[in-house]
Amino acid sequence: MTLKTQITFQSRWLPWALIAPQGLVVLVFFFWPAGQALMQSFQQTDAFGITTEWVGLENFRILLSDPSYWHSFRVTAIFSLLVAGLGLGLSLLLAVFADRIVRAAMVYRTLLIWPYAVAPAVAGVLWLFLFSPTVGVVARLLSSIGIEWNSLLNSAHAMTLIVVASVWKQISYNFLFFLAGLQSIPKSLTEAAILDGAGPWRRFWSIQFPLLSPVTFFLLVINIVYAFFDTFGIIDATTQGGPGKDTAILVYKVYFDGFKAMDLGSSAAQSVILMVLVIGLTAIQFKYVEKRVNY
Amino acid sequence: STEIVWWHSMQGALGDWVNDIAEDFNKSQNEYVVRPVFKGTYDEAMTSAIAAFRAGQAPHILQVFEVGTATMMASKGVAVPVSQVMTEAGYTFDPGAYIPAVSGYYTAPSGEMMSFPFNSSTTVTWFNLDALEKAGVPTDNLPTTWPQIRAAAQKLKDSGHACPMTTAWQGWTQLESFSTWHNTELATQGNGMNGPNARLVVNSPLHVRHIDNLADMSKNGLFVYKGRGSAPSASFESGECAISFNSSAAYAGIAKNAKFKFAVSPLPYYPDVEGAPQNTVIGGASLWVMSGKDDQDYKGVGTFFNYLSDPQVQSNNHKRTGYLPVTLESFKLTEDSGFYKDNPGTDVSVNQMIRKTTDKSRGIRLGNYVQIRAIEDEELEQVWAGKKTAKQALDAITERGNVLLERFDAAANR
């Protein structure tokens, strides 16, 4: 790949005019509120903001001295890894098989795409329904085959539940990308590998999978961000962080403390920590991506 | 005509109820129009209101769950006391007309009644009579004490009932209401009713004993944990669990979905505890009048509240939803209508609240209450899961809750 110098147009004002709408929206609806959130993290205030006190790092101190907050890091790590790992693994599996089947691929794709259209709030309800202790088909099914399903008190079960629901919601998206990625691998590479004597299994691991790595990496970033940020709706609808705090991931705590419990200072401090964490993570990932991606 | 905006959290059939009330009121006069707006669950509505208030866009009336009461009271200047609104609108407002536990709960230390009790509930025990009968528990003499409950649960279990007993709202029923029912403090300062400097004392021997008891029942399969909040309701409605501690307002759902005979009773108590049974705590929500509106608006709010205070209206609400008839008069009216005879047990909730409250039983009003409830859920789940003893869990609730209370206290004193 040669270094492509982008051909550009010349204008002093036009680029700014073009940037303006997005710039304005981002400034007004992102940076301004985000700045305020940052400010809030250094304040303690009552819910209605009538009395406000600058407390410096107090909110952070309280947070970091709370063992349950640290616990929540661990829960988040486990959850994110499971969601990203399973989400990617399963969708890759489906994509690999769908890629093999040329003829019915379209049918399968259409059917697998469904969950993508379901709102997280609705997804939570669906899973709540399926796992409802009383009328939940899945809960009943499991107990009928001897697995005493109890996501209310069994942490592992609860984690399974939120992971399943979160993975379910994300699987279509991953699947679409993987399938697209697989289909863009030149057929002759596969054929070369066949002639080299590689069986399907070997071919997958030594050819297809490495060649998918840009897609995989992109999806890894997306999935981790998803697991970090977009899953609180599902958790709220299913386990509410329980049993104990065993499914309370960081963003659920931010959401709960800020949105439900109206503890704005602490919630803001948590968002700041979360944001620093994710920006750091993404920065690392992007450094890595830049190095790896361009075959 | 003046428009009165009312933010509420009534979902499902209760949403219809709210709309009907507004419609009836709007028809009853033509000076004011009440416009109910659903704003999500209680906590979502409150967050909305907070955001709106900060932006000067608050509604006239906000429905706040009891858990948010302390926050509302501590935020000075956010709400206009309901007594003031009523008086200024030219209506007489008599807190004494209300059931003591209700008026007491929404009255500030200053003696002013802050919010309008709209949909108050309390904790009761629900029995599946068919199941009890099948298990050989006499249904004409339902258990009233914990030992009796335990015995009944044992019989249910022996008769093959997989879930003899469960509880909804575990913090509310098994810690908060349990405390006032036994005339025992859950938190100092009259459970926070006297000011924001309250601290939890929920690790008292009585609390430990009770939670121990439940833990033991749980271990023996007599008590089955069915989740947080109202989630366990469904397990009673479906017949899966035979005894359930839940809100009195669970009535509507049970009446509609249960395919069995059921009865409602007061919460059980430990007979050896002095002062038990006292009275249970209030739940549900009340209506708060937000500050910063025109006099004309407040007049409208007052008129609307006056309408809501009508005993006939209150009685109708009570019958329709299972929420308490919050005034004694409406209770009488309901009784006279023969409703309690036709629907035995529906008066239980009122009866257990109607007593004169003590300093320890007026209600629970704690700051950062939502988080404290979450802590209660978290810690109790550890007990049911066998990961913590009752003592450990209750100590943890006390300790973790007090950190939050201290912060609330500090903010309130600023």
Added chain:
Amino acid sequence: MEKKPWIDVLSHIVLCVGILIVASPIYMALIASTHTAQAMAQWPIPLTPGSHLLQNYADALNGSGSGQSMAVGRMMWVSLVTALGIAIGKIIISLMSAFALVYFNFRFKTLVFWGIFVTLMLPVEVRIVPTFEVVANLGMLNSYAGLTIPLIASATATFLFRQFFKTIPNEIVEAAKMDGAGPIRFLIHILIPLSATSIAALFVIQFIYGWNQYLWPLLISTNEDMYPVVVGIKRMIPAGDAQTEWNIIMATAILAMTPPLLVVMFMQKWFVKGLVESDK
């Protein structure tokens, strides 16, 4: 390709199992929406369609079940306008800014780039109260502007477009220049038509994102006339003490997911294409 019929059979099996799992929640929702409330409250709940389909959907639509006064039609309309507003608005502003970022050199370009990029990482929910204040101060409560504009403040689309623009051969740009097309003409005549598949993909993604919003509309609309359908569904799920009418809930859930589902299905060809192309 080599002949391994058993792998093909295995493929079909795996895919069928996958679809079974992936589609089962939706299947259950469909089933639930065809029964009575009582049937859905008792175990065992039915696993095959019942006879109340029309009634439940009629109830859901005209609200004679739970939530009498909620006009699903109106909510669907609000959802539609919101989703379209977000999708189209985002596509337009992203097209413009991506165009500026790729096809112009200007001072502080890197700064602008990163300024836009950061927005990928902080969802509305964790800065919701301050954002609300901004919107309220701008007088945008209860308006389609308030429902849409703050949600188009993220850069996903900008990045997709940027990726795509970079794959367009320089020669096309030069040909346009020689043909006398200035930047604006180039954008409208060449770039936008060429980005059709990317636009389609983004449209799908953003439409669904917009359609599925819950917290934001709930907060920003203080008038029930401005509620999208997802809020309506949540409202039918009784919290606290009211009975749970799974049949109506599920009927409404199905209704609510139908438009985005249709969008996905009808646009999937371009959607997938758009994804592949932008990915390279």
Added chain:
Amino acid sequence: MSAIEFVHVNKIYGDRARPAFQAIHDFNATIKPSELVVIVGPSGCGKSTLLRMVAGLESISEGQVIINGHVVNDLDPSRRNIAMVFQNYALYPHMSVKANMAYALKIAGMKQSEIDLRVQEAASILGLNEMLERKPRELSGGQRQRVAMGRAIVRQPAAFLFDEPLSNLDAKLRVHTRLEIQKLHRRLAVTMLFVTHDQIEAMTLADRMIVMNGGRIEQFDTPEVVYNRPATMFVAGFIGSPAMNLLHHVPGIPQGKVLGIRPEHVTLQPSDFDPDVQRFSGLRAMVETIELLGAERLVHARLGDEPLVIRLDAAAPPPVIGDSVRIQIATHLIHWFDAASGLRIEP
């Protein structure tokens, strides 16, 4: 070093969507051990299909492909002991040159020391020693091409298949690589089947060449024979650049016959009439354009309504565009074809 035989091979493509399409018609041929056979023909004539059937990448609809005496119809591609070089090289982009070459051996479970040896050897042959650690993207087109060959060589296969391996290279590199392949063939003495649609490539490389058209063999013979005695009109028109002139309407041509004459065998304005050679003479052609190719000139003219190309030495004086010139055709250099069947008619 194996023979490859095609016995009544037919290939029918078809799936539900498209109607069946017969890409190869009753194909019979025997490639001798160590022979380099080039398959040449226009696009879509079935060259790739044929090769892929040998490789096992495409099923054989009818007939048999026999390698080294064994019918391989149902043999797995990897068990046929055949290496293939693809048009786009199909190098594994994420593996180093070394890893690319070693891949097949590794899969075969060969010892690492042995693998290294073989890769070293192949790298030396191809001059790739310097770049064993590079990734394909760090190589030029020609180098990639060599890696693709290296990948084939290390396996020491019974036969090599090449599917237009040079078509991605620029003209200069093509000539160079062509020579390299020729040397390689001489050195390894292994059977090679080489597909191209470039007839110069075919001529220069082949021991024998198969000219294909529409899924059928038109001619299978040495380049000399194919060039000098094309079996059909199709071959005559396809082989040779510029192509042989095929004239239908020259006065004096018998009915139903077509006269073929190569551009270099048409003479212009003969000043020195040689009575020994019998010629078509007295013909007049109209000069349309002239191209100078360095050592020679191509005169594009029109004979009646048929185009006629004449190849002249650049040293000779060129005709004037627009002029009508007298031409002569040496009778002994004429090829005759049957207009209906297209087959060569031996005089």
Added chain:
Amino acid sequence: MSAIEFVHVNKIYGDRARPAFQAIHDFNATIKPSELVVIVGPSGCGKSTLLRMVAGLESISEGQVIINGHVVNDLDPSRRNIAMVFQNYALYPHMSVKANMAYALKIAGMKQSEIDLRVQEAASILGLNEMLERKPRELSGGQRQRVAMGRAIVRQPAAFLFDEPLSNLDAKLRVHTRLEIQKLHRRLAVTMLFVTHDQIEAMTLADRMIVMNGGRIEQFDTPEVVYNRPATMFVAGFIGSPAMNLLHHVPGIPQGKVLGIRPEHVTLQPSDFDPDVQRFSGLRAMVETIELLGAERLVHARLGDEPLVIRLDAAAPPPVIGDSVRIQIATHLIHWFDAASGLRIEP
């Protein structure tokens, strides 16, 4: 129909990332009106850069480009009245053939009826009438190429620029399209600047050709002169296929001189010695490979340690590979170059 002049043109590329790089060095040339000038040279020699400076797609670092007497250095590309055909055609993929051709006219604000007329006309010239409604992806490579030209033609520009417009076509189509361009040039009589790195293309097309190397002009003259009297060793080696043999160490070559001889001017094993022609004789070369190209044969041999290519008529008996053969070089066909400067030495 405009003249294009380059006056002391220099081009220096450079940005923050890379150090400055001079792509064009003091370039001076005048393209006459209606002339077809081909710029030829190896990859990276600056051909595209030069063209792009004329088009206005690249700024001119120093010097002037003058079109039709006007310095255009600072003129917008679209105002230079110049059309360009790109290597990859750069057709707008979403527009029909017609729309592609009409685009520039539309932007210029021409009336629709006029546009239609011009498009029709251009389509007729190029034989595109049938496919005006098609999208580029529905066209073959050759057709796309013609659309690209059509897009240029409709504008009736003062000059055409072509940047390797044929390199994406296969050999056969290339020859064909080359002829078409030639005809077009004759028909439109418009100034054309044509870039290629294929010297056959250059030779056949050019009125005059510029041979470039490393950003400088090596020679600017007619193809005949460039071929027959290459100005530098570089031109000698670049023009002609196979390239001229450049021999440094032949016995009898004066010190500091290089002998150039085209492959067709080397004779093999002369049986009939012609005393009239002075020859280098008695040289012996070792035959390495032989390629049959149809009408002729290329003998790749080695003279001492230098490679020597000999072009023989295919009718002549070929030498045997491995044999050492006697060769003769006609003195009057020898080119002499200065070994140090590379410049031609006229005898």
